[in-house]
Amino acid sequence: xxxxxxxxxxxxxxxxxxxxxxxxxxxxxxxxxxxxxxxxxxxxxxxxxxxxxxxxxxxxxxxxxxxxxxxxxxxxxxxxxxxxxxxxxxxxxxxxxxxxxxxxxxxxxxxxxxxxxxxxxxxxxxxxxxxxxxxxxxxxxxxxxxxxxxxxxxxxxxxxxxxxxxxxxxxxxxxxxxxxxxxxxxxxxxxxxxxxxxxxxxxxxxxxxxxxxxxxxxxxxxxxxxxxxxxxxxxxxxxxxxxxxxxxxxxxxxxxxxxxxxxxxxxxxxxxxxxxxxxxxxxxxxxxxxxxxxxxxxxxxxxxxxxxxxxxxxxxxxxxxxxxxxxxxxxxxxxxxxxxxxxxxxxxxxxxxxxxxxxxxxxxxxxxxxxxxxxxxxxxxxxxxxxxxxxxxxxxxxxxxxxxxxxxxxxxxxxxxxxxxxxxxxxxxxxxxxxxxxxxxxxxxxxxxxxxxxxxxxxxxxxxxxxxxxxxxxxxxxxxxxxxxxxxxxxxxxxxxxxxxxxxxxxxxxxxxxxxxxxxxxxxxxxxxxxxxxxxxxxxxxxxxxxxxxxxxxxxxxxxxxxxxxxxxxxxxxxxxxxxxxxxxxxxxxxxxxxxxxxxxxxxxxxxxxxxxxxxxxxxxxxxxxxxxxxxxxxxxxxxxxxxxxxxxxxxxxxxxxxxxxxxxxxxx
Ligand code: IVH
Numbered sequence: 001x002x003x004x005x006x007x008x009x010x011x012x013x014x015x016x017x018x019x020x021x022x023x024x025x026x027x028x029x030x031x032x033x034x035x036x037x038x039x040x041x042x043x044x045x046x047x048x049x050x051x052x053x054x055x056x057x058x059x060x061x062x063x064x065x066x067x068x069x070x071x072x073x074x075x076x077x078x079x080x081x082x083x084x085x086x087x088x089x090x091x092x093x094x095x096x097x098x099x100x101x102x103x104x105x106x107x108x109x110x111x112x113x114x115x116x117x118x119x120x121x122x123x124x125x126x127x128x129x130x131x132x133x134x135x136x137x138x139x140x141x142x143x144x145x146x147x148x149x150x151x152x153x154x155x156x157x158x159x160x161x162x163x164x165x166x167x168x169x170x171x172x173x174x175x176x177x178x179x180x181x182x183x184x185x186x187x188x189x190x191x192x193x194x195x196x197x198x199x200x201x202x203x204x205x206x207x208x209x210x211x212x213x214x215x216x217x218x219x220x221x222x223x224x225x226x227x228x229x230x231x232x233x234x235x236x237x238x239x240x241x242x243x244x245x246x247x248x249x250x251x252x253x254x255x256x257x258x259x260x261x262x263x264x265x266x267x268x269x270x271x272x273x274x275x276x277x278x279x280x281x282x283x284x285x286x287x288x289x290x291x292x293x294x295x296x297x298x299x300x301x302x303x304x305x306x307x308x309x310x311x312x313x314x315x316x317x318x319x320x321x322x323x324x325x326x327x328x329x330x331x332x333x334x335x336x337x338x339x340x341x342x343x344x345x346x347x348x349x350x351x352x353x354x355x356x357x358x359x360x361x362x363x364x365x366x367x368x369x370x371x372x373x374x375x376x377x378x379x380x381x382x383x384x385x386x387x388x389x390x391x392x393x394x395x396x397x398x399x400x401x402x403x404x405x406x407x408x409x410x411x412x413x414x415x416x417x418x419x420x421x422x423x424x425x426x427x428x429x430x431x432x433x434x435x436x437x438x439x440x441x442x443x444x445x446x447x448x449x450x451x452x453x454x455x456x457x458x459x460x461x462x463x464x465x466x467x468x469x470x471x472x473x474x475x476x477x478x479x480x481x482x483x484x485x486x487x488x489x490x491x492x493x494x495x496x497x498x499x500x501x502x503x504x505x506x507x508x509x510x511x512x513x514x515x516x517x518x519x520x521x522x523x524x525x526x527x528x529x530x531x532x533x534x535x536x537x538x539x540x541x542x543x544x545x546x547x548x549x550x551x552x553x554x555x556x557x558x559x560x561x562x563x564x565x566x567x568x569x570x571x572x573x574x575x576x577x578x579x580x581x582x583x584x585x586x587x588x589x590x591x592x593x594x595x596x597x598x599x600x601x602x603x604x605x606x607x608x609x610x611x612x613x614x615x616x617x618x619x620x621x622x623x624x625x626x627x628x629x630x631x632x633x634x635x636x637x638x639x640x641x642x643x644x645x646x647x648x649x650x651x652x653x654x655x656x657x658x659x660x661x662x663x664x665x666x667x668x669x
Contacts (some may be wrong), residue, residue: 004307005050005053006050008046009043009047009050009053009058012039012042012043012046013043013058014058015039016036016039016040016043016059016529017059017157017159017161017252018424019031019036019039020059020154020155020157020159020252020281021161021252023036024154024155024254025155025249025252025253025254025255027257029242037290040059040060042561043058043060043332044060045352046561047060049381056130056158057130057131057158057159058158059081059266061151061158062151062152062154062158062219063151063152063215063216063219064215065148065151066454066536067213067214067215067216068148068213068214068215069213071144071145071146071211071213072145073138073142073143073145074123074133074135074136074138074142074143074144074145075141075142075146076123076140076141076143076231076490077137077231077232077368078172078231078232078524079140079141080104080121080123080137080138080140080143080174080231081140081304081307081308081309082307082308082392083290083308083309083312083313083314084305084308084313084314084645085288085313085314085316086313086314086315086316087316089269089272090151091313091315092268092269092272092291092315093265093267093269095268095291096109096264096265096268097265098310099293099302099310099311100301102310103298103301106298108263108264109263109264109293109298110240110261110262110263110293110294110295111261111262111263111267111268111291111292111293111294112242112245112259112260112261112262112291112292112294113259113260113262113267113268113271113272113275113289113290113291114228114258114259114289114290114292115255115256115258115259115275115282115286115289115290116287116288116289116314116315116316117176117178117226117256117284117285117286118203118285118286118287119177119178119179119202119203119206119207119284120136120137120176120177120178120203120206120207120210121136121137121175121176122134122135122136122137122143122146122150122174122175122176122177122210122225123135123137123143123172123173123174123226123231124150124156124167124172124173124174124175124623125170125171125172125231126160126170126171126172126173127169127170128167128169128231129159129160129162129167129168130158130159130160131147131150131151131156131157131158132147133145134146134147134149134150134151134156135147135339135612136210136211140307144211145211145311146211148215148218149209149210149211149212149215150177150210151215152215152218152219152223153177153223153225153642155224155225155254156225156253157251157252157253160251160252161250161251161257163250164250165247165250165251165469166235166236167235168233168234168235168236169234169235170232170233170234170235171233171235171251172229172230172231172232172233172506173227173229173230173231173248173253173490174222174227174228174229174231175225175226175227175228175229175253175254176185176226176228177206177210177222177223177224177225178202178206178223178224178225178226178227178284178285178329179202179205179206179209179221179222179223179284179302180202180224180283180284181283181284182283182284183202183222183224184199184201184202184205184222184353186204186222187199187221187222187458188205192621195588198367200353200386201284201285201353202284202285205221206221209221209223210223211320217620219368224254224284224661225253225254225619226254226255226256227248227253227254227255228245228255228256228259228290228295229259229580230244230342235636238374239295239296239297240294240295240296241292241293241294241295241296241299242261242294246260246302258275258282260293260342262291262428262545263387268291268315271289271291272288272289272291272315275289275317276317276318278288279317279320280349286317287316287317288314288315288317289314289318290312290313290314290315291312291313291314291315292311292312293311293312297317298311299569319376319380319381319382320350320380320656321350321379321380321390322348322349322379323348323376323377323378323379323393324345324346324347324348324351324355324376324377324379324380325345325346325375325376325377325378326343326344326345326371326372326373326374326375326376326389327344327345327346327373327485328343328344328373328403329341329342329343329344329360329366329371329372329373329404330344330411331406331411332343332411332433333410333411333412333428333433333436334435334436334439335435335436335438335439336427336436336439336517337427337428337429337430337433337436337519338425338426338427338434339406339410339411339417339425339426339428340361340425341359341360341361341362341363341365341366341404341406342357342358342359342360342361343357343358343359343360343371343377343389343470344356344357345357345358346381348379350379350381350387353380353381357381357387358377358379358386358387358388358389359386359387359388360389361388361424362424362425362426363405363406363419363424363426364424366403366404366406367403369389369391369392370392370394370403371389371392371404372392372397372401372402372403372404373401373404374390374397374398374401375392375393375394375396375397375401376392376393376396376397376493377389377391377392377393378390378391378392380395380504384418384461410428410430410433410435412428412433412434412435413428413430413432413433413434413435415428415429415430415433415568415570416419416568418561418564420519420520420557420560420561421557421560422557423557425616429518429519429561429564429565429571430568430570430571431471431472431516431517431568431570431571431574432470432471432570432574433563434470436472437464437469437471437664438457438461438464439459439473439665440471440517441455441460441463441464441472441475442457442460443515443517444472444475444515444516444517445460445504445515446515447477447613448511448523448613449506449511449512449514449515450507450511450515451504451511452475452497452500452501452504453496453497453500454493454496454497454500455497455501457498458488459483459486459489459497462486463478463486468482469575471570471574472515472574472578473574473575473577473578473581475501475503476505476581476582476583477581478497478498478501479498479574480494480495480497480498481494483497483498504582505582505583506584506586507583507584507585507586508524508526508530508535508585508586508588509526509529509530509533509536509537509540509586509588510529510530510588510617510620511526512537512578512583512585513526513529513530513537513540514526516565516571518562518565519565520557520558520561520563521558521562523616523620524620524625525553525554525558527617527620527621528551528552528554528620529551529554530588530621531588531621531623532551532552534588535585535586535587535588537575537579537585540562540577540587541566541572542566543562543563544563545559545560545563548562548563588621589621594622594666595622595623596619596622596623596624597622597624598623598624599619599623599624599625599635600624600625600626600627600633600634600635600636601615601619601624601625601626601627601634601635601636601638602626602627602629602630602636602637602638602646602650603616603626603637603638603640604630604637604639604644604647605639605640605641605642605643605647606640606641606642607638607640607660608640608641608660609660609661609664610660614661615638618667619667622667629646630646630649630650630653630655631653632653633651634653634655635655635656636655636656636657636658636663636666637650637651637655637656637657637658638657638658638660638662638663639657639659640659640660
């Protein structure tokens with residue numbers, strides 16, 4: 001016997017589900033948001049008093065799952081394919097022609113036209129009417145299990161409505177999760193008020209929100225969904241896609257109201273044109289329309305290519321272009337010192353966002369287009385690409401403008417900037433440039449560099465933001481007490497980090513030089529330099545260009561970068577400061593016996609006696625190279641247990657295969 005309380009609870013849930021349906025599917029609510037919230041609160045109170053009556057599909061149970069450490073994976077029963085694109089009317093007509101041919105010369109094919117939303121594709125799986133799994137598209141075959149996050153999306157039914165339809169044993173529904181234009185603006189306004197990074201566009205905001213490990217965070221994001229495609233279904237069969245979409249609505253799924261049945265080529269072209277014209281008036285971003293064959297038996301006959309069906313096509317829209325005025329051109333300094341000219345624009349609205357900046361990429365691009373401050377320019381934005389200046393409308397150029405040249409000094413630190421010959425990008429090479437300091441430190445402590453364990457991005461951000469660290473040498477002055485005083489840092493981890501910094505002082509020339517982040521000097525060249533300069537950092541700092549070029553693998557461009565780097569006295573004093581702070585560069589291991597120069601090694605399988613990076617270091621110390629893939633150029637494959645395709649390929653190519661022990665013997669010979 002159902003108690004009065006359980007009856008009340010069941011009744012409240014039904015009411016809430018019905019209001020949800022009216023709101024999200026019919027777009028015809030009959031109560032206000034506050035009335036809805038009041039009902040929800042009533043249910044919450046009852047459930048709190050009677051926790052034994054809570055069911056997972058209750059409208060109160062959308063949030064509540066614990067944060068994850070990582071997402072699991074879901075293998076899709078039927079792959080989520082992508083779509084071929086039609087870039088213009090001719091390509092749409094060609095699609096119709098191919099389709100008619102594929103259907104043995106059908107005269108007119110019936111299609112369904114749908115807006116192509118720009119969000120994130122997901123799959124929802126219902127077993128006996130209950131939402132059991134939600135996943136991302138992933139690579140089409142396997143996606144990430146984001147069930148807990150999708151449950152927080154209010155318009156996704158936790159349970160199918162059964163008022164008008166029977167419940168299928170299995171129902172897989174695909175759809176697009178998105179954020180509407182106004183919700184996006186609100187979200188970004190909130191974020192900038194809270195001094196959080198804003199999202200570049202609604203698509204990124206939707207994707208980022210769904211990929212939160214904590215569903216409570218996802219729940220605060222204004223996510224919506226439109227469902228548009230069937231996956232596997234058991235218990236019902238359909239003859240047309242249109243019928244399926246109608247049933248989706250009855251089950252309680254939001255389906256885009258702008259879907260349309262179309263007959264023949266002419267209808268397709270008209271639908272595409274009409275939606276393109278309405279694009280800016282829609283409350284969400286679309287980047288085209290999807291045209292799908294309506295009849296499911298016809299789809300069967302048409303079949304699929306490797307990654308996309310023959311029965312559907314995406315009719316893309318032209319990239320949106322608008323004109324605006326370049327109010328200024330600024331040089332921005334990236335985390336790696338790259339100097340990029342950025343046009344500051346008079347704000348304009350283009351495909352869903354207000355654009356105020358456009359990248360001009362580099363000096364060559366500026367020269368090519370001859371963009372000047374005061375110019376009227378045509379800008380374009382497509383998908384999530386950063387807006388770009390397409391061309392200058394020279395007819396509208398005001399008098400007395402002059403060509404733009406990047407400054408000779410870094411706009412942030414005033415050190416000279418340098419553009420290596422053959423490179424498009426100019427750079428600031430100052431180790432202490434405030435614009436780069438976070439990036440510099442992250443690189444300095446990274447695995448292949450000084451490898452300081454536990455020194456993460458958050459810590460770097462904090463130390464730089466409170467002004468404690470302005471250059472890499474200052475890392476060595478940190479104390480456990482001051483670290484322990486920082487956010488999210490216990491005494492234990494502070495002590496561990498200080499110990500890791502201490503340990504990192506005993507390093508090698510190669511690691512230290514790599515850590516400096518000199519343009520063009522990566523891990524490999526650092527090792528080459530170590531060998532050639534016998535690990536002598538003073539000698540490196542005072543090398544002449546000729547001495548550098550004399551080194552095999554060092555060309556004039558690399559040599560010039562090195563000379564420029566050391567010509568900056570800040571860089572020299574930072575390196576001196578590191579050495580004074582106790583950084584010791586170990587004598588390089590010279591093994592006169594074995595010279596591996598010209599030899600390439602590949603490592604595969606699980607290595608038990610050394611890590612891949614140690615192996616790489618050993619090989620490079622002896623003049624050899626380590627590579628990731630087996631080819632004709634490979635000399636040795638070192639294979640640990642579990643080696644697979646690389647081992648097979650090496651055997652095919654008749655390459656010497658070594659065990660770990662054999663490798664160590666070779667190295668020590
Ligand atoms: S159907 C084979 N319908 O476009 C069926 N996709 O390029 C493929 N998309 O990953 C999906 N709106 O993210 C379909 N009405 C719609 C769509 C749509 C947007 C996205 C979806 C998919 C991509 C395919």
